[in-house]
Amino acid sequence: MDLAALRLSLLLATLTTLALLVIGLLLAHWLTTTRRRWKILVEAVVALPLVLPPTVLGFYLLVSFGPHSPLGRAFVKVTGHTLAFSFEGLLLASILYSLPFAVQPFAAALARVDRRLVEASYTLGESRLRTFWRVSLPLSLPGVVAGAVLTFAHTLGEFGVVLMVGGNVPGSTRTLSISIFDAVEQLDYAAAGRTSLFLLAVSFAVLVLTYALQRRSLLGG
Amino acid sequence: MRPLRLLVLSALLFPPFAARPEGQRTLTVAVAANLKPAFEELAARFQAKNPGLEVKATYGASGNFFAQLSNGAPFDLFLSADADFPAKVVKQGLADGPAFTYVYGKLVVWVPKASTLDLDGKGLAALADPSVQKIAIANPEVAPYGRAAKAALEKAGIFEKLKARIVEGQSVSQAAQFVESGNAQAGFVPLSLAKVPPLSEEGRFWLVPPATHPRIEQAGVVLKGSKEAALAHALATFLTSEAARDVLERFGYDLPAR
Numbered sequence: 365m366d367l368a369a370l371r372l373s374l375l376l377a378t379l380t381t382l383a384l385l386v387i388g389l390l391l392a393h394w395l396t397t398t399r400r401r402w403k404i405l406v407e408a409v410v411a412l413p414l415v416l417p418p419t420v421l422g423f424y425l426l427v428s429f430g431p432h433s434p435l436g437r438a439f440v441k442v443t444g445h446t447l448a449f450s451f452e453g454l455l456l457a458s459i460l461y462s463l464p465f466a467v468q469p470f471a472a473a474l475a476r477v478d479r480r481l482v483e484a485s486y487t488l489g490e491s492r493l494r495t496f497w498r499v500s501l502p503l504s505l506p507g508v509v510a511g512a513v514l515t516f517a518h519t520l521g522e523f524g525v526v527l528m529v530g531g532n533v534p535g536s537t538r539t540l541s542i543s544i545f546d547a548v549e550q551l552d553y554a555a556a557g558r559t560s561l562f563l564l565a566v567s568f569a570v571l572v573l574t575y576a577l578q579r580r581s582l583l584g585g
Numbered sequence: 586m587r588p589l590r591l592l593v594l595s596a597l598l599f600p601p602f603a604a605r606p607e608g609q610r611t612l613t614v615a616v617a618a619n620l621k622p623a624f625e626e627l628a629a630r631f632q633a634k635n636p637g638l639e640v641k642a643t644y645g646a647s648g649n650f651f652a653q654l655s656n657g658a659p660f661d662l663f664l665s666a667d668a669d670f671p672a673k674v675v676k677q678g679l680a681d682g683p684a685f686t687y688v689y690g691k692l693v694v695w696v697p698k699a700s701t702l703d704l705d706g707k708g709l710a711a712l713a714d715p716s717v718q719k720i721a722i723a724n725p726e727v728a729p730y731g732r733a734a735k736a737a738l739e740k741a742g743i744f745e746k747l748k749a750r751i752v753e754g755q756s757v758s759q760a761a762q763f764v765e766s767g768n769a770q771a772g773f774v775p776l777s778l779a780k781v782p783p784l785s786e787e788g789r790f791w792l793v794p795p796a797t798h799p800r801i802e803q804a805g806v807v808l809k810g811s812k813e814a815a816l817a818h819a820l821a822t823f824l825t826s827e828a829a830r831d832v833l834e835r836f837g838y839d840l841p842a843r
Contacts, residue, residue, distance in 0.1 A: 426762075426766055426768065427766060429768060430766045430767035430768045431767040431768075432766070432767050436767070436768075445718050446718065446719065446768050448719075448763070448766075448768035449719055449752045449763075449768065449769070527755065529768075531719070531721070531752030531753055531754070531763065531769075532724060532752065532753040532754075532755075533751075533752055533753075537752075546724075546726065548652065549646075549648060549649050549652050549726070549727050550648065550652070550726050550727065551651075551652055551655060
């Protein structure tokens with residue numbers, strides 16, 4: 365098995381999950397508490413990666429990563445290299461691409477938290493932040509963990525976007541799924557088989573874990 | 586009457602399911618990405634000579650096609666960017682007849698107009714300039730032009746030095762797209778792609794000396810499973826005809842001796 369690719373995919377999935385724990389929880393909290401009407405627009409944007417093919421995201425990223433775009437130019441100015449073909453570029457792409465896999469379970473879990481408990485906390489003089497940290501978050505933990513696990517697994521299996529903006533650089537953009545694709549194209553079925561079996565086992569374990577957590581969350585809530 | 590009406594209606598709504606007009610025939614061709622500009626013109630000419638025929642081309646990396654063919658992909662004709670893959674097709678017993686060489690390809694380095702690289706003066710060594718952060722090539726494992734690019738860099742003694750800057754496209758088209766979009770600053774592409782828009786309008790190219798890499802002999806082969814074997818052979822013959830040779834030469838290829 366391609367160990368460099370495995371290490372890279374695990375690192376990418378871990379960082380994406382950590383980033384989405386922060387961004388996703390903020391977004392989910394806002395979505396479950398806001399009364400603004402245009403919240404549906406934000407919900408739709410968050411869900412877009414579920415509907416769009418990875419090629420659409422890959423195409424937009426390739427164009428916006430390049431020096432022809434303000435974002436690409438700014439990034440080159442700051443870091444000295446382009447976003448495309450870099451690990452940072454893949455991380456940004458993965459965060460966008462896995463957004464619904466984090467935000468939707470987070471928001472569902474937060475919405476199930478008993479509103480009376482939150483209000484009781486407010487009447488006892490606790491701040492919004494402390495209430496979120498001490499009441500809402502612990503009560504929705506199974507859903508949050510499920511979202512994090514799904515994000516991790518989804519990033520591990522990401523393929524289309526990486527193929528379009530990665531450039532197949534060993535150690536920085538050749539992920540596990542690209543390594544499998546390469547092995548198949550080179551008719552190295554033994555290597556492709558080993559890596560595929562590994563991904564299959566990990567994905568299965570992740571889904572079993574997610575369903576187990578969801579069951580607990582349902583029984584508990 | 587009802588089921589009949591329904592049938593007529595669905596045939597109107599979904600014409601693909603309706604019977605195909607008589608005499609409509611299709612040739613499915615796997616074409617190396619470098620040949621795209623030339624093949625579009627050649628296919629149009631061949632169709633004009635054979636009314637009722639549709640030539641359906643799929644463009645990609647030769648190695649990808651070979652992997653697909655080994656697994657029974659239903660192509661009638663395979664036009665590779667090298668001679669090795671067609672030879673392997675013949676060896677595997679998947680070919681109908683021998684492989685034939687149709688052109689010799691030329692490799693160029695393409696840079697955007699704004700680039701200041703002195704390729705004419707310094708040759709490939711110009712790529713070591715710090716302004717070149719990424720160099721796009723086609724995946725050497727599956728794309729013959731990528732293999733040639735790697736060989737040329739090795740011959741120039743700068744492959745190890747530039748290795749970290751190389752990004753691989755899945756085919757020469759993707760390599761071209763990486764550099765055309767500005768994400769890479771230089772790219773190894775076939776002359777045939779550099780000579781036509783958008784590359785011809787947005788940048789300049791430098792011919793990699795043919796002596797620095799193995800000759801890019803491009804061969805094709807008719808495939809055994811073809812249901813249109815006679816037509817596939819006719820297209821193969823047409824590709825090596827005088828009329829086709831003129832087109833191929835114009836698109837930047839060297840021609841095999843007659």
